Amino acid sequence: MVSRVIPVEPFDLVLFGATGDLARRKILPGLFHRYEVGQVPQDARIIGSARSEMTPDEFKADVRAAIEEFTPETSDRAEVLGRFLGCLDYVSVDAMSDAGWSALKGQLRPDVVRAYYLSVAPSLFAGIAGQLEKHGMAMPDARIVVEKPFGRNLETARELNASLRKFFREHQIYRIDHYLGKETVQNLMALRFANSLFEPLWNATHIDHVQITVAESLGIEGREAYYDHSGAMRDMVQNHLVQLLCLTAMEPPSKFTPNAVRDEKVKVIEALDPVAPSDIARGQYRADEGEDGYLDHVGDPQSRTESFIAMKVRIANWRWAGVPFYLRTGKRLRARVSEIMVQFRDPPHTIFPNVEPVQGNKLIIRLQPDEGITLRTTIKDPGPGGFRLAEVPLDMSFAEALGADSRPQDAYERLVMDVIRGDQTLFMRGDEVEAAWAWADPIIEGWERTRDKPFPYDQGSSGPEEALMLMHRDGRRWRQIGG
Secondary structure, three states, rough: OOOOOOOOOEEEEEEOOOOHHHHHHHHHHHHHHHHOOOOOOOOOOEEEEEEOOOOOHHHHHHHHHHHHHHOOOOHHHHHHHHEEEEEEEEEEEOOOOOOHHHHHHHHHHOOEEEEEOOOOOHHHHHHHHHHHOOOOOOOOOOOEEEEOOOHHHHHHHHHHHHHHOOOHHHHHHEEOOOHOHHHHHHHHHHHHHOOOHHHHOOOOOOOOEEEEEEEEOOOOOOOOHHHHHHHHHHHHHHHHHHHHHHHHHHHOOOOOOOOHHHHHHHHHHEOOOOOOOOEEEEEEEEEEEEEOOOOHHHHOOOOOOOEEEEEEEEOOOOOOOOEEEEEEEEEOOOOEEEEEEEEEOOOOOOOOOOOOOOOEEEEEEEEEEEEEEEEEEEEEEEOOOOEEEEEEEEEHHHHHHHHOOOOOOOOHHHHHHHHHHOOOOOOOHHHHHHHHHHHHHEEEEEEEHHHHOOOOOOOOOOOOOHHHHHHOOOOOOOOOOOO
């Protein structure tokens, strides 16, 4: 299978924070690959911007080093990279003063798509947006991209939205969540809404429960200050996991347009029941066999910030009445894996005597590390004599389906191209962000009020025992991480 590449219109993309880690690891390599396959036109311009004083040639040398480090070697990469670097420029600006903004404006063309990517701390969003307006660059057709975190709670999210809306209208604001750019996440919508096989079964009558897991094998090294201020709930659940839950649980939109899709996602968030403290398990990875633990990493033996959280969530609507959604995410777990597992109900009656009960089918949507979809079905165990049942997978890997020579798009590649196309389907709307915080705030306030400490767990495990009990007391089991 070969994907069709449709070039985007010529554009000027200003990348604020162009010398930062995210720009070097993801955004610039992603733009290079889109250029390499012919989606970024030859006359596109990418203007790096940061406080650092450097010449355009110094910036190009830095980008070259980043692409050589973070993209795979190809036979013609040197030649293509040389042409790509010709699209780059650099202007130093200061978000808190007027320095550099007139020079930046002078680099922009009036007759092409114009986008501003704010790969900077949220505290700079309002300042940069204000400077763009002040210097006549916040045109009615311009687009502004902002990275998470979108606030720390409902109040700060509202303030952040208000600060952006002072200078840009909602249809110009692209709140990026890279999980939504993953190929398998998008295929979840295709799986549900382009096939008659699953949608009739996608309800409480046929589904027993849903598990959403985002596990990391690494700790918080390098992010200690940010992470101890946020924790797993703010860093992962309120945005990434809630987005995955929305796409799994949403009703079919009337049409595949940005607002129709996002309308249905907001309905899911607004239907989330409050989560009882007994349905939450928080954890911190402890020191283990010479490895520092969470408290060592943050340098605070009294820290109550969670590096792991599991919870049972319910959606108060007809489709999902009585179906629990189990969410979990954490650091220093057994493996790096992100997946959605839909557990269908057991058959209501077995016709096979003296055979172990047939288990319900499982649909596993893998987001990382190997994107794909697996449907676990029951068949007769081959062989003469007796009748035994066995569970076997119907497995689809994107790497195999697309061919060995194909490279699936990185999430940032897809999302940046969607910005240029003006497609907001995979970006969060302001009311969506605020609805998620309105649900998450009472949960966080509950444990901050009681000052409960997270439960310790071993590094390389599946999390604290209390998370296992969250499932066991319901007569269910977590799917093995990495299994």
